[in-house]
Amino acid sequence: VAEAEAAAGxxxxxxxLRAAIEAFPHIRHREGARRIVFSGGTPGAPLMIVGEAPGRDEDVEGEPFVGVSGQLLDRMLGAIGxxxxxxxxxxxxxxxxxxxxRPPGNATPEPEEVAMLAPFLRRHIALAAPRIVVAMGNTPLxxxxxxxxxxxxxxxxxxDGPVPVMPTFHPAYLLRRPEGKAGAWADLQAIRDRLAAG
Ligand code: URA
Structure with missing residues (x-):
């Protein structure tokens, strides 16, 4: 983790930051993945979404959230403009x-792996400088x-961090458990209202 702090910092x-991640020797699953999936959308946008890990479609396209979960995410984002x-x-x-x-079989990253990657995520947030971060599911939380x-x-x-974070359900979870959608919609409205408040 100290090495990750130094590389990210x-x-x-x-x-x-992308180059530092590509060069970091302790990242798992790189061998099994086709490519790095670093980010998508507009760097510097006021809203930053953080998911878990690329899946098959993201690994093919090199872009986050382009598969089925991503299609639901795009509809959720569209609902708040x-x-x-x-x-x-x-x-x-x-x-x-x-x-x-992409982890093999889309396995959930281990807590130790998440702790090692956390300095890169914190640096990513600092460099992208959004006004609000959305943590989609347990891994970014x-x-x-x-x-x-x-x-x-x-x-x-x-x-308690440099940028306010809203934790909400991951779209893949909502696809399995549609009863979570009411909560996710409430969270999206809170995000929209806070962005609108400036
Ligand atoms: N699920 C995620 O968490 N991230 C992606 O990029 C795609 C699916």
Missing amino acids: AAGDLAA RDRRDPGADRGVYLTNVQHY RALTGQAGITRRRGTWIE
């Missing part, structure tokens, strides 16, 4: 994941707070 911009293809601050969004290489428990923690802003 030395990156002065997003391109350098956000579009990853829109470069404007009033509609734009920036997307990344805790883990940048764990990376940013050290704890999981998304069902209990969703819907409440985490205000």
Whole structure:
């Protein structure tokens, strides 16, 4: 983790951070993945979405959230007036994941792996400088707070870091458990209202 802190901290911009991750010797799953999936959407957008890890479609395309979960995510973002293809601050969004290489079988990253990747995520947030971060599911919640428990923690802003974080359900979870959609919609409205408040 100390090595990750040093490597992440030395990156002065997003391109350098991407290169630091590609060069970091302790990242698992790189061998099994086709490519790094670093980020998507508009760097510098006021809203930054953090997911878990690329899946098969993301690994093929090199872009986060392009598979079935991503299609639901795009509809969720559209419902609060956000579009990853829109470069404007009033509609734009920036997307990344805790883990940048597809794990075999889409396995959930281990807590130790998440702890090692957390300095890269914190640096990514600092360099992208969003006004709000959305932690989609337990993996980004764990990376940013050290704890999981998304069902209990969703819907409440985490205000103790440099940028306010809203934890909410991951779209893949919502596809399996549609009863979570009411909570996710409440969280999206809170995000929209906070962005609108300026
Ligand atoms: N699920 C994620 O968490 N991230 C992606 O990029 C795709 C699916």
